[in-house]
Amino acid sequence: MTFRLDALARNALRPDEVVVVDWHVTGLCCADSGEFSVRALRRGRLPRRFRPVDALPHNIVYAHPTAWAHLAKRDVAVSCRRAGPLRWFTTDLPPDAGLRACLGRLPPLNA
Amino acid sequence: MNATRLRSVLVWTAVAGVGAVAWAVLALSRGETVSAVWLVAAALGSYAIAYRFYARFIAKRVLRVDDTRATPAERLDDGVDFQPTDRRVLFGHHFAAIAGAGPLVGPVLAAQMGYLPGTIWIIVGVIFAGAVQDMVTLFFSMRRDGKSLGQMAREEIGPIGGAAALIGVFAIMIILLAVLALVVVNALAKSPWGTFSIAMTIPIALFMGFYMRVIRPGRVAETSVIGVVLLLAAIVAGGWVQTSSWAGTFTLEPKTLVLWLVGYGFLASVLPVWMLLAPRDYLSTFMKIGTIVLLAVGVLVTAPVLRNDAFTDFAFNGNGPVFAGSLFPFVFITIACGALSGFHSLIASGTTPKLIQKESQVRLIGYGAMLAESFVAVMALIAASLLDPGIYFAMNAPAGVVGTTVESASAAVGQLGFAITPQELQAAAAAVQESTLVARTGGAPTFAVGMSEIFSDLLGGDAMKAFWYHFAIMFEALFILTTVDAGTRVGRFMLQDGLGNVWKPFARVSWRPGLWITSAAVVLAWGYFLYAGVSDPLGGINQLFPLFGIANQLLAAIALTVCTTLIIKSGRVRWAWVTGVPLAWDVAVTLTASWQKVFSSDPKLGFFAQREKYADALEQGKLLAPAKTPEQMQAVITNSTVDGVLAAAFALLVIIVILDAMRVWRKVLRDGTKHSTESPYVPSELSLSRS
Numbered sequence: 001m002t003f004r005l006d007a008l009a010r011n012a013l014r015p016d017e018v019v020v021v022d023w024h025v026t027g028l029c030c031a032d033s034g035e036f037s038v039r040a041l042r043r044g045r046l047p048r049r050f051r052p053v054d055a056l057p058h059n060i061v062y063a064h065p066t067a068w069a070h071l072a073k074r075d076v077a078v079s080c081r082r083a084g085p086l087r088w089f090t091t092d093l094p095p096d097a098g099l100r101a102c103l104g105r106l107p108p109l110n111a
Numbered sequence: 112m113n114a115t116r117l118r119s120v121l122v123w124t125a126v127a128g129v130g131a132v133a134w135a136v137l138a139l140s141r142g143e144t145v146s147a148v149w150l151v152a153a154a155l156g157s158y159a160i161a162y163r164f165y166a167r168f169i170a171k172r173v174l175r176v177d178d179t180r181a182t183p184a185e186r187l188d189d190g191v192d193f194q195p196t197d198r199r200v201l202f203g204h205h206f207a208a209i210a211g212a213g214p215l216v217g218p219v220l221a222a223q224m225g226y227l228p229g230t231i232w233i234i235v236g237v238i239f240a241g242a243v244q245d246m247v248t249l250f251f252s253m254r255r256d257g258k259s260l261g262q263m264a265r266e267e268i269g270p271i272g273g274a275a276a277l278i279g280v281f282a283i284m285i286i287l288l289a290v291l292a293l294v295v296v297n298a299l300a301k302s303p304w305g306t307f308s309i310a311m312t313i314p315i316a317l318f319m320g321f322y323m324r325v326i327r328p329g330r331v332a333e334t335s336v337i338g339v340v341l342l343l344a345a346i347v348a349g350g351w352v353q354t355s356s357w358a359g360t361f362t363l364e365p366k367t368l369v370l371w372l373v374g375y376g377f378l379a380s381v382l383p384v385w386m387l388l389a390p391r392d393y394l395s396t397f398m399k400i401g402t403i404v405l406l407a408v409g410v411l412v413t414a415p416v417l418r419n420d421a422f423t424d425f426a427f428n429g430n431g432p433v434f435a436g437s438l439f440p441f442v443f444i445t446i447a448c449g450a451l452s453g454f455h456s457l458i459a460s461g462t463t464p465k466l467i468q469k470e471s472q473v474r475l476i477g478y479g480a481m482l483a484e485s486f487v488a489v490m491a492l493i494a495a496s497l498l499d500p501g502i503y504f505a506m507n508a509p510a511g512v513v514g515t516t517v518e519s520a521s522a523a524v525g526q527l528g529f530a531i532t533p534q535e536l537q538a539a540a541a542a543v544q545e546s547t548l549v550a551r552t553g554g555a556p557t558f559a560v561g562m563s564e565i566f567s568d569l570l571g572g573d574a575m576k577a578f579w580y581h582f583a584i585m586f587e588a589l590f591i592l593t594t595v596d597a598g599t600r601v602g603r604f605m606l607q608d609g610l611g612n613v614w615k616p617f618a619r620v621s622w623r624p625g626l627w628i629t630s631a632a633v634v635l636a637w638g639y640f641l642y643a644g645v646s647d648p649l650g651g652i653n654q655l656f657p658l659f660g661i662a663n664q665l666l667a668a669i670a671l672t673v674c675t676t677l678i679i680k681s682g683r684v685r686w687a688w689v690t691g692v693p694l695a696w697d698v699a700v701t702l703t704a705s706w707q708k709v710f711s712s713d714p715k716l717g718f719f720a721q722r723e724k725y726a727d728a729l730e731q732g733k734l735l736a737p738a739k740t741p742e743q744m745q746a747v748i749t750n751s752t753v754d755g756v757l758a759a760a761f762a763l764l765v766i767i768v769i770l771d772a773m774r775v776w777r778k779v780l781r782d783g784t785k786h787s788t789e790s791p792y793v794p795s796e797l798s799l800s801r802s
Binding site for chain 2: 022024025026033034035037039045047065066069070072073094095096098099100102103104105
């Protein structure tokens with residue numbers, strides 16, 4: 001799994017920040033699903049369970065273990081949109097990527 | 112025999128002895144007082160023996176788990192940053208995922224047949240069917256890099272089986288959402304306290320979402336503590352609202368609640384997940400695990416006495432007011448999630464197989480988590496069975512049977528063979544500060560009353576009964592609303608995905624009109640069944656719950672068929688009975704229930720017989736109770752037609768999947784060759800580092 005930050009994302013990150021790829025569990029009676037999200041987080045606030053993942057530039061992206069499990073062996077591009085002081089980090093993952101991963105509908109690895 | 116072996120034999124003999132004594136007490140008691148602790152002992156003793164011996168046998172002999180083989184979590188990481196998920200953490204995640212509202216509702220409804228049929232099915236069913244299904248599905252998905260059930264059905268059985276599985280999941284989702292939403296509607300109707308508390312969970316969740324994302328990013332524990340405190344405050348505030356001038360605003364009729372729920376489901380499925388769904392789920396998970404632990408402690412400490420009979424007459428005559436039909440097959444249809452639930456196969460083949468650290472852990476996580484879920488179902492059965500049967504039937508029989516007043520309910524329950532006075536019914540409602548408990552069907556209010564009895568014995572006494580009742584209602588409604596919003600989203604995605612094959616723009620999930628159209632279609636689909644359930648004079652739970660049970664067991668049949676196919680294709684034919692026997696049982700149950708619901712000539716049981724009876728009467732200008740107007744007669748006719756067609760369609764799906772799988776089994780057995788679709792063997796670094 002490699003996360004590549006484009007220039008917009010790299011420029012938007014503050015010096016003490018990293019990008020975190022989070023996993024949000026959503027309940028469903030007797031089963032579950034979830035969704036990914038990306039955001040910036042101060043390195044000092046990183047929860048212990050988040051693990052560093054292969055990224056360009058190095059050591060700048062951390063992933064929730066479940067997000068990591070669903071995205072293993074995939075290349076993901078990270079970008080950022082800005083509106084004044086607000087920043088939205090985005091990826092090139094398709095919408096509903098978490099649902100797709102749970103239901104086996106993410107595009108094949110070689111696609 | 113060495114000392115360790117001797118100790119092991121003695122310990123397991125003692126465990127078996129405790130379980131056997133508990134079962135003997137339950138089986139032989141007729142009319143004597145029975146403590147709920149015996150139920151707990153029978154369950155825990157049986158679970159321990161099953162986990163130690165049967166699950167171990169399946170893991171070692173049938174599945175042949177191999178800890179020298181790298182799991183997907185290790186292999187797909189290239190061994191660079193591999194940090195295995197601790198098995199206890201994964202057990203918690205898996206349990207939180209499979210333990211929904213199902214095990215709380217089904218056993219409460221099945222208590223109309225007495226406490227023993229439900230207890231036997233919950234415990235025996237989980238040991239030989241439910242936990243086996245979960246563990247075997249988890250194992251085979253893990254050996255295939257975490258493939259979903261749908262993918263495995265398509266690849267191992269064929270496109271017909273795969274398509275039937277997909278249709279089954281979608282249809283089940285719609286019925287599931289309608290039935291669970293109906294439980295919430297019945298719990299909140301005309302209850303300003305409950306409605307206010309639940310309404311407050313939405314701004315609380317939105318606040319938590321922004322707090323975690325903007326104000327204090329990454330502080331999950333802190334946010335959750337704030338959320339739980341706010342939830343408890345909302346329950347207390349609900350009590351004030353009930354006696355204030357705001358009470359009228361939050362006193363809603365069932366049909367009004369339907370509109371609110373449909374609107375909520377639509378919004379939740381189109382809003383970003385982090386904003387509403389995820390924080391609600393944090394809250395729900397904390398409430399879920401905390402409350403279940405507290406309930407278990409409460410039962411063990413207070414040792415309540417079961418007031419329900421071991422068997423009621425309804426188990427044999429099939430004339431129960433909660434749902435029609437006799438013990439076989441309807442107990443096995445009504446109690447799904449605590450014993451055997453097809454929905455579990457979705458999570459056992461979704462996320463967990465991608466996180467598992469070692470193959471042998473399928474036993475703890477697949478089998479063990481399902482045993483824990485079964486224990487939750489036992490707790491729910493206890494909560495329902497410790498109530499006076501008079502109160503139980505006054506609450507769970509539809510308004511068409513017990514009327515809407517305490518006087519009519521007292522008279523109707525007396526005709527069922529149980530005694531309860533109007534004063535006792537009034538006092539029971541007053542104790543939990545509700546205007547009435549009559550015809551509060553759906554299981555949630557009954558469970559809440561039972562839970563408030565246990566909790567108030569444990570903490571706070573009678574003065575806290577109303578608080579605990581509303582705490583339990585909020586706990587269940589929160590559970591169910593997370594299902595409603597997440598389920599709508601899953602249904603919307605499946606519909607978009609399916610329609611994308613017909614018209615390409617739907618396949619582009621970023622196409623906004625497609626998102627809105629499919630979201631609206633899904634909420635309207637379950638909203639239709641919900642509205643029909645609310646307005647059905649015969650009672651929505653009475654009509655829809657058997658359909659939900661059939662649909663859920665259909666999915667279990669699909670999962671067990673996939674597992675049996677994989678066992679046969681991998682050359683383990685002699686062990687095919689491990690999943691084949693539960694499959695045969697499940698098919699017998701599902702098809703018998705479907706047959707009776709479609710073809711029974713008894714209008715209480717058969718949908719089409721019911722349709723015919725009401726249609727004939729309407730033609731002759733007559734009104735049949737409980738319908739009071741021609742419109743209500745027409746509602747019964749329409750609902751029974753739709754339900755009957757669905758029951759037939761579900762049965763047909765099961766038959767298609769099994770026939771298609773049998774074609775595959777025959778071919779494999781005739782050719783005598785192994786057909787492995789497993790990922791290639793890669794040695795585990797974990798096992799190497801330990802050896």
